[in-house]
Amino acid sequence: MLFLQRMSRPQLLVLYGSQTGTAQDTAQRIGRQAQRRHMQNQVAALDSYNVANLISESLVLFVVSTTGQGDPPDNMKNFWRFLFRKSLPAGSLCQLDCAVLGLGDSSYPKFNFVAKKLHKRLQQLGASLLLSVGLADDQHDLGADAVIDPWFTSFWDRVSALYPSINSMTAVPEDQPLPPSYKFHFLDDVIEKSDDTGRAGIPREQRVPSQSHPFLARMTSNQRVSHPSHFQEVRLIEFDISDSNIEFTAGDVVSMRPCNNQEDVEQFCQLLQLNPKAQFILKTNNNSAVPLGLPEPCTLRHLVERCLDVVAVPRRSFFELLLCFSTNELEKEKLAEFSSVPGQDELHAYCGRLRRTTLEVLADFPHTTAELQVDYLLDLFPQIQPRSFSIASSTQAHPGRLQILVAVVTYKTKMQKPRKGLCSTWLASLDPTQGEVRVPLWVKKGTLKFPPEKDTPVIMVGPGTGVAPFRSALQERIAQGKMANVLFFGCRSESKDFYFSTEWRERVEEGQLSLFTAFSRDQEDKIYVQHRVKEQSKLLWELIANRNAYFYIAGNAKQMPTSVCDALKETFELEGGLSLEESDQMLVAMERVGRFQSETWS
Amino acid sequence: MPFRFVNLAAAPPYPAAADCLEKFVTTLLSDPPHVDDVPNEPMMDLGIKAGDKVLLVWSQPSPLALKELAESVGAVIGANGKVAVENIEMLLISAHSSSSYDWVLSCLLTDNSSVHSSETLEEMARVLKPGGRLILEEPVTGTYGQIVRTAEKLTSALKLSGLTSVTEISNGELSSDALRSLRSSTGYQGNTLSRARVSATKPDFEVGSSSQLKLSFGKKTPKPAKPALDPNAAEMWTLSANDINDDDVDLVDSDTLLDDDDLKKPDPASLRAPSCGDGAAKKKKACKDCSCGLADELEQETKGVQKTADKPKSSCGSCYLGDAFRCASCPYTGMPAFKPGEKVVLDKNTLTDA
Numbered sequence: 001m002l003f004l005q006r007m008s009r010p011q012l013l014v015l016y017g018s019q020t021g022t023a024q025d026t027a028q029r030i031g032r033q034a035q036r037r038h039m040q041n042q043v044a045a046l047d048s049y050n051v052a053n054l055i056s057e058s059l060v061l062f063v064v065s066t067t068g069q070g071d072p073p074d075n076m077k078n079f080w081r082f083l084f085r086k087s088l089p090a091g092s093l094c095q096l097d098c099a100v101l102g103l104g105d106s107s108y109p110k111f112n113f114v115a116k117k118l119h120k121r122l123q124q125l126g127a128s129l130l131l132s133v134g135l136a137d138d139q140h141d142l143g144a145d146a147v148i149d150p151w152f153t154s155f156w157d158r159v160s161a162l163y164p165s166i167n168s169m170t171a172v173p174e175d176q177p178l179p180p181s182y183k184f185h186f187l188d189d190v191i192e193k194s195d196d197t198g199r200a201g202i203p204r205e206q207r208v209p210s211q212s213h214p215f216l217a218r219m220t221s222n223q224r225v226s227h228p229s230h231f232q233e234v235r236l237i238e239f240d241i242s243d244s245n246i247e248f249t250a251g252d253v254v255s256m257r258p259c260n261n262q263e264d265v266e267q268f269c270q271l272l273q274l275n276p277k278a279q280f281i282l283k284t285n286n287n288s289a290v291p292l293g294l295p296e297p298c299t300l301r302h303l304v305e306r307c308l309d310v311v312a313v314p315r316r317s318f319f320e321l322l323l324c325f326s327t328n329e330l331e332k333e334k335l336a337e338f339s340s341v342p343g344q345d346e347l348h349a350y351c352g353r354l355r356r357t358t359l360e361v362l363a364d365f366p367h368t369t370a371e372l373q374v375d376y377l378l379d380l381f382p383q384i385q386p387r388s389f390s391i392a393s394s395t396q397a398h399p400g401r402l403q404i405l406v407a408v409v410t411y412k413t414k415m416q417k418p419r420k421g422l423c424s425t426w427l428a429s430l431d432p433t434q435g436e437v438r439v440p441l442w443v444k445k446g447t448l449k450f451p452p453e454k455d456t457p458v459i460m461v462g463p464g465t466g467v468a469p470f471r472s473a474l475q476e477r478i479a480q481g482k483m484a485n486v487l488f489f490g491c492r493s494e495s496k497d498f499y500f501s502t503e504w505r506e507r508v509e510e511g512q513l514s515l516f517t518a519f520s521r522d523q524e525d526k527i528y529v530q531h532r533v534k535e536q537s538k539l540l541w542e543l544i545a546n547r548n549a550y551f552y553i554a555g556n557a558k559q560m561p562t563s564v565c566d567a568l569k570e571t572f573e574l575e576g577g578l579s580l581e582e583s584d585q586m587l588v589a590m591e592r593v594g595r596f597q598s599e600t601w602s
Numbered sequence: 603m604p605f606r607f608v609n610l611a612a613a614p615p616y617p618a619a620a621d622c623l624e625k626f627v628t629t630l631l632s633d634p635p636h637v638d639d640v641p642n643e644p645m646m647d648l649g650i651k652a653g654d655k656v657l658l659v660w661s662q663p664s665p666l667a668l669k670e671l672a673e674s675v676g677a678v679i680g681a682n683g684k685v686a687v688e689n690i691e692m693l694l695i696s697a698h699s700s701s702s703y704d705w706v707l708s709c710l711l712t713d714n715s716s717v718h719s720s721e722t723l724e725e726m727a728r729v730l731k732p733g734g735r736l737i738l739e740e741p742v743t744g745t746y747g748q749i750v751r752t753a754e755k756l757t758s759a760l761k762l763s764g765l766t767s768v769t770e771i772s773n774g775e776l777s778s779d780a781l782r783s784l785r786s787s788t789g790y791q792g793n794t795l796s797r798a799r800v801s802a803t804k805p806d807f808e809v810g811s812s813s814q815l816k817l818s819f820g821k822k823t824p825k826p827a828k829p830a831l832d833p834n835a836a837e838m839w840t841l842s843a844n845d846i847n848d849d850d851v852d853l854v855d856s857d858t859l860l861d862d863d864d865l866k867k868p869d870p871a872s873l874r875a876p877s878c879g880d881g882a883a884k885k886k887k888a889c890k891d892c893s894c895g896l897a898d899e900l901e902q903e904t905k906g907v908q909k910t911a912d913k914p915k916s917s918c919g920s921c922y923l924g925d926a927f928r929c930a931s932c933p934y935t936g937m938p939a940f941k942p943g944e945k946v947v948l949d950k951n952t953l954t955d956a
Contacts, residue, residue: 052843055836078846084642085842086852089835094826106867113860119860128828140873150732150806342700350926363938364924395789416936 010163011040013060015049017076017114019067019380021382022315023103023143027063028043029317030152036172037156039163042287046076051083055092060290064118068447070110074211080114083121093127099155099160101134103144111137117385130158142344145316149341160394175336177324178495180375184280187297194380208245211255211386212292214440215244219432220401230496233408235428236392236466239439242400248391250473251448251599254402255386256441257306258423264311264359265304271362271369274303282378293440295445308381311357311422313403316347318358321380335368354413385421390446390554390599392468398477402443405499448552448599455481457549458542461564463490463518463529464497464554469599471500474513483512486543488536490518490529514539532564534570541575544590552572561600643775648737650675650705653682657698657729659708659738661690661716662783668711675707678934690716698729706730708738715741715780715797717788719749730804736765741776742798749790753798764871765802772799 012034017029027043034041046062054060067073072080100122102115112135119133134151136144160167172178190509197275209215217239226234248254269276279297282290291307305308319338326332337343338350350356358381362369364385372380395405408428409421430437448472450458458477460470467489474485487504491497498517507513533540543549555560565587572583590596650656655674660668668687675685690708706726709716718740726736741752751759753770755881760768776784776797784790804934920927925940 050843051846052840055831055839081849081851081853082842082846084853084856087838087842088856089832089838091829092835092839095831111867112720113864116864117856118860121854121856135868136871137868139868146873246897330923330927337839338926356925361926364926366939405881414936474894507909 007110008152009038009040010159010166011042011059012159013057014041014043015046015060015062016043017019017046017062017064017073017079018077019065019073022033023065023073024062025315025317025382026101026103026144026148027061029320030061030063030155032151033156033177037166037172037177038165038169038171044287044289046079047262048075048289049079051079054386054515055095057096059162060098062098062100062115062118062122063103064100064114066105066108066110066112066114069114070108072114072443082550083118083125085151085368088125090124091126093125096122096127096520097130098122098127099130099134099158101148101151101155102278103135103136105138107139109383111135130162131155133553144333145341145344149303150157160450170301172266174320174339175323175326175332176319177376181285182286182290182375182378183283184374184377185283187279187281190508206309209249210447211441211442214256214293214442215241215246216438217241217244217402219430219437219439222427222430222432225405225497225565227500230493232497233428234424234497234499235406235408235569236403236499237406238393238398238401238403239441240400241402246402246443247441248395248402250391250394250450251446251469252391252472253390253444253446254404255388255444256423256439257384257386258426259384260308260310261304261426261429262305265301266281268308268310268359268362269300271359271366272372272374273370274304274374276304291378303377308377309384309422310359310381312382313355314353314361315360316344318361318380319347321376322365322368322372325371325372325376326365326368328473331365331368335365335414345381354415355419356415375555384422390469390472391443391470393481394472394475397475402441405465405471407465446599448554448597449594451550454480455484455547456480456482457484457485457486457543457547458482458552459488459543459549460552460554461488461529461533462552462554463488464555466499466553469554470552471503478507478512484543484547485512486498486514486516488516488518488529488532490520490532492519493523494519528563529560530567533564533567537571537575540568540571544595545576548595550595550597552596553600555600561598612729630898648705648707649735650678652678652680653701654679654704655684655731656686656707657703657706657726658685658687658710659690659693659706659726660687660711661709661714662787667713671707671711687818689723689830690718694721694725694754700728701731701734703729704731706734706738708736710737710739710799712777713779713783715776715784717741718756718759720759720763723759723765727764727804732804732806734804736760736802737771737799739797739799741780741795741902742773743794743796749788750784750795753800756798756800760800760802762871764804766805767803768800770798770800771795774799 012031014027014031014034016023018024018027024045031041031043046064064076065073100119102112102118102498104112104115112133115133115135119129123129131151131154134147136147136151137143140146153188165299170281206212219237220240221236221238223236224233225236226232261262265276268274276299278300280300281297282294282365284290294307295302314340319335323332323339326335338347349359378423389404390407391402391404393401394515395401406427408424409416410425412418430439446469448469458473460473462468462470467487470487474487477483477485485507489498489504492497494501494517498519504513504515508515516536518529518532520526520528540549546550553564555561569583570581572578573580576583576586578586587596630691656679658668658672658675672685676683679685686698686703688698706729708718708726718738726738730736738889740756741750743750753773757768757770774797780797781795784795828915920929921932921934922940925935925937928935
């Protein structure tokens with residue numbers, strides 16, 4: 001039963017671990033390459049695959065990103081824990097030929113650690129690795145493709161040596177479409193459904209909500225907390241999570257999937273000549289996973305609004321797929337160029353650098369767009385990725401509620417229309433005073449951990465929206481009687497974006513908080529949180545060296561975390577008399593035991 | 603076979619010399635000489651084979667010697683191969699396509715003597731295919747020198763330009779002709795020189811991954827049979843898998859799997875794209891039918907170099923198309939496509955753009 005006969009057509013199994021969808025996209029690309037070579041193929045996320053079958057597989061390709069601090073993506077965490085069990089026998093994977101392709105960013109210290117470790121562990125378990133681990137790097141001028149393209153070539157060389165039969169058949173050419181992964185079975189009668197908001201019954205949740213079963217939370221308030229005259233719109237949004245089985249502590253994170261706005265949905269349907277009201281049932285052609293949360297039957301409007309990411313910046317794979325449908329000579333030539341290796345520079349200049357959306361690309365290629373077939377919708381357009389926010393409140397202060405602090409993302413590139421963040425813009429547009437608003441969401445454990453001891457002081461540096469997890473921590477700690485709290489907050493102007501100022505003032509008056517503020521634009525010189533950290537060197541040294549204090553940084557990445565770390569190390573040198581090296585080591589030691597933690601985002 | 607005797611040692615303007623060379627090499631390839639006529643052992647020694655694409659780089663040769671060299675290479679590579687000949691000064695300007703040559707042979711003629719600059723070496727590395735080989739000869743000195751370098755310095759220069767497997771094949775006498783031309787071109791005064799022939803290879807991956815490819819079996823041998831899976835191991839695995847949600851298990855510390863090599867980050871030099879970087883040096887493209895001046899400008903710049911595509915110069919009809927089809931300098935950049943003839947208002951920002 002366990003030893004399968006070699007299939008008449010060779011099969012490639014591609015398993016991926018993907019956080020933002022890039023590794024998934026890469027996995028799907030190579031799955032299509034296998035299809036073009038007349039191989040059977042299956043592409044699946046690692047945690048969706050029954051790992052018991054791995055011992056009887058013949059050929060597997062692993063495509064894995066590294067995320068966070070050298071960690072595996074969410075959709076391979078279970079697999080990861082399983083693979084490293086000491087009890088797994090060394091020869092378990094002796095039947096397996098496999099290869100590992102890693103996606104990472106060498107500006108992080110733990111560059112591609114997941115791929116490197118996976119490669120070694122597979123070897124330990126007796127698998128034959130067909131070639132060395134591929135280490136794609138976002139830092140390369142040409143991005144991950146610089147490694148992926150030649151690695152794919154070598155991979156196919158090895159596979160054709162293993163399965164010579166695939167060489168005897170002519171591959172399906174790159175400009176011919178492959179069969180679609182899904183079939184849309186349209187219903188003849190268009191039933192007018194009032195319930196088109198995807199509510200599909202609001203069950204009483206018995207289990208803890210997760211990505212596959214989010215909780216449909218009612219939005220209770222959505223208030224702008226930055227001054228109307230301030231250039232940046234920042235909002236405090238609150239959800240009702242009573243009876244949801246959701247529990248969280250300070251430092252945890254809430255995730256949700258945004259929707260496309262009506263204008264974009266209409267334009268998309270027009271370009272592809274889709275009837276938004278059309279209803280369909282989705283069937284998969286080849287064991288692909290059906291997207292989560294689609295009602296049955298589903299309307300095209302619902303699919304486009306909630307599932308298809310049509311405002312993402314398209315990847316190269318999108319142009320490879322468009323090419324298959326194009327018959328217009330001018331457009332086809334351009335699509336071929338954008339799909340080719342030498343054309344990647346041009347593609348980046350056209351798309352990546354300007355952050356051109358998929359919808360805008362479709363408008364540039366009207367003839368090809370009109371030829372797209374509806375069955376390919378889920379092959380062409382990725383699913384909308386969930387976005388995560390640090391939870392900004394504690395149930396100790398706001399029972400049954402969950403609050404987040406959201407800065408609306410908007411910026412200009414050379415495109416005439418300004419670019420907008422999908423999730424922040426969508427959240428800003430929801431108005432609970434105009435009717436009930438419900439958002440499917442779920443909570444994940446965050447990386448920040450706060451000390452349980454009452455007397456341990458906590459020093460938090462959280463400029464801008466970075467203050468969100470610290471507000472949660474402060475509300476929680478004060479409710480628990482822990483009063484040794486220090487907060488460094490920075491923003492641009494005391495009058496414009498000093499959110500929660502009233503709340504902080506009250507805490508300070510009650511002796512529950514020491515607050516140091518830096519308003520960068522309120523005077524001629526720029527004053528940032530790191531300057532305040534330096535000013536308080538005596539206090540910080542006393543707390544850290546003598547009272548076992550914990551130190552936290554949260555907020556926007558780029559310069560701030562480094563500058564704050566530098567200021568902290570200067571404190572060690574100044575107040576503690578340490579040398580440069582010793583203060584470095586002190587910080588490293590603090591990090592190792594969890595007394596220095598940071599959560600920064602870009 | 604008719605040959606035109608051309609004075610290849612002509613001084614600049616170089617384009618004329620390049621044209622001549624181009625023509626006689628073409629003549630050569632359209633009617634390749636018989637294998638018997640031309641000595642080709644040296645080329646066979648190097649490992650050049652039929653179908654290869656070879657770039658011969660020269661500096662101040664005698665015309666006969668270069669012609670013979672090109673002929674003997676042509677004989678080996680046959681009709682499917684390609685020989686290109688390039689003067690070392692022209693190499694950077696000619697902008698050959700990346701990764702297009704199996705071989706670059708530089709200054710192999712006995713009376714050639716050039717010092718290869720780092721730009722030249724990088725350019726040679728760029729035009730080589732991954733896995734392709736560079737063979738060059740260069741005068742080297744036994745002592746420290748400003749103009750001429752030691753063999754070790756030459757080796758490091760080759761490595762710095764991104765090549766691997768750098769080996770000195772031979773070291774011989776520098777001919778007096780070569781010495782004379784070196785003196786006149788560089789002002790070199792000394793005389794403690796010899797001539798080194800060095801070989802180098804372009805790594806198999808373009809850039810990025812630093813690991814070597816390890817074959818687990820050769821291409822020609824059939825796949826070795828896999829050992830049978832021990833039934834106990836299989837059972838252990840299956841049991842564990844069925845228990846996958848059990849958190850109370852002992853785990854191997856994954857950090858212990860990594861060795862020093864794994865902890866290293868890629869060399870920053872390996873992360874640069876082979877072509878020149880962003881900004882002013884970025885190549886501008888004229889759209890297909892445009893005559894807003896850009897196509898003409900580009901043609902002026904690249905005169906004398908073979909162009910791969912013809913750009914017909916009809917009136918520009920492309921502005922109404924999307925950005926994908928517009929000129930780099932089109933004022934409508936960043937705006938969506940519109941119907942031809944539709945009135946589109948450019949906002950003041952684009953109009954004031956220089």
